[in-house]
Amino acid sequence: MRLQIDVAKTQGHFTLQAAAAVEGQRTGIFGQSGCGKSTLVHLISGLLQPDRGEIAIDGLTLFSSEKKISLPPEQRRIAIVFQQAMLFPHLGVKANLLYGYKRCSKANRRIDPQAIIDVLQLEPLLNRGVNRLSGGEKQRVALGRSVLSNPRLLLMDEPLSALDDTLRFQIIPYLKSVSAEFGIPYLFISHSVLEMQLMTDRILVMKEGKIIEETSPDQLARNRMATSQTGYLNLLHLEEPSVENGLYSYPWGSGRLLVSDGQEGKTSLFELSSRDIILFKQHPKAISARNLLACTVTELFRSDGRLGVVLSSCGKKLIAEIVRSAAEELDITEGSTIFAAIKASSFRRLD
Structure with missing residues (x-):
């Protein structure tokens, strides 16, 4: 049309x-x-x-x-x-x-x-x-x-x-x-x-x-990432879940994502806010978040004083959101490797 x-x-x-x-x-x-x-x-x-x-x-x-x-x-x-x-x-x-x-x-x-x-x-x-x-x-x-x-x-x-x-x-x-x-x-x-x-x-x-x-x-x-109440919403179609220790485990990128609200045997659509992704320069020794992903930074973009960080893992993409001072302290640049931590409860199932 x-x-x-x-x-x-x-x-x-x-x-x-x-x-x-x-x-x-x-x-x-x-x-x-x-x-x-x-x-x-x-x-x-x-x-x-x-x-x-x-x-x-x-x-x-x-x-x-x-x-x-x-x-x-x-x-x-x-x-x-x-x-x-x-x-x-x-x-x-x-x-x-x-x-x-x-x-x-x-x-x-x-x-x-x-x-x-x-x-x-x-x-x-x-x-x-x-x-x-x-x-x-x-x-x-x-x-x-x-x-x-x-x-x-x-x-x-x-x-x-x-x-x-x-x-x-x-x-x-x-x-x-x-x-x-x-x-x-x-x-x-x-x-x-x-x-x-x-x-x-x-x-x-x-x-x-x-x-x-x-x-x-x-x-x-x-x-609208910086001005939105929810930040940038990553939409993820996750499929073929298994159950691990009471959580749903989905293949994603080079590893798996652990999600608290999944459905066994069913493909589901989830949203994940850019503000629920915590970035580390090095692999942390211990964290409470169930997901820790090694990712490559493929792009950085500005949004009203905030910085969007585009993360890639074997072709799968996520966008995290940080302030400029955090990007400088972590020395985040395109091509660098970063670790992303995400709580299992941060994923919201939409269907």
Whole structure:
């Protein structure tokens, strides 16, 4: 998908002036509350009309003030998954799912309802009323309803922010799978760096009504490492665990990682903060941390007064975070060998 935007919209004291051209199936729009993310979503979908400018997807003009084009929402074939599921309370789960599908022209019906039901694991819910669903179940039904409208683009406007962490990480695989399974590109809107890392390949960063940069999820996380409450979040897919002394042991790099919260026999995704990695110049004689890794420093980068240290072990990568004075005392340079200590309890399982 290629999305071209160059629009302006004033609402009260707030003015949005956004311009970008981005390509890809998994694009993020990132920014803090009030920066204009939702306004931009509404302009793309047709729920709001720009004061001026142009919006085009894959060469199809959705809006152009110069050409006097403004396709209504139903002709744009853009579906939205909102923060709240917004299901129709008077309809059951099955009727909610098929609502958009029945209103989609037969020429555009390329997604079979049963395929969506299978991918989102909705079969056990079909005969329920929507008031008998959990928050995560409601979001899965809302996602299914949007996909069954057979859109050319799926807009996800903070779809996880109303969920607790447990539900949030249960829903993410479903969000990703429908795009991959049915070839639907999406714009994922969020103020969470972690969600950007998990859901997107390219990101448009917004601030005060403007798109200020296009970047990658990794670069976004690096840029915000020092100012984030959690630092840089390393994401590790670990597999083939064994159990050692009550801990889960996963092969990683040249050795193994010991993790307190694993799942026997299952591949899992973990996050590890850059601030939970302690660096040593020499091998310590004794430490309480269960993980001690010999790594090579492959890169150093700055982030608001802090220093990111990229560590490599047989092709596997971690990013640690230290202050500049610590880097000088340890004489850390690119190519040097360093020992990284990590507590088994520092790994947080996300699935």
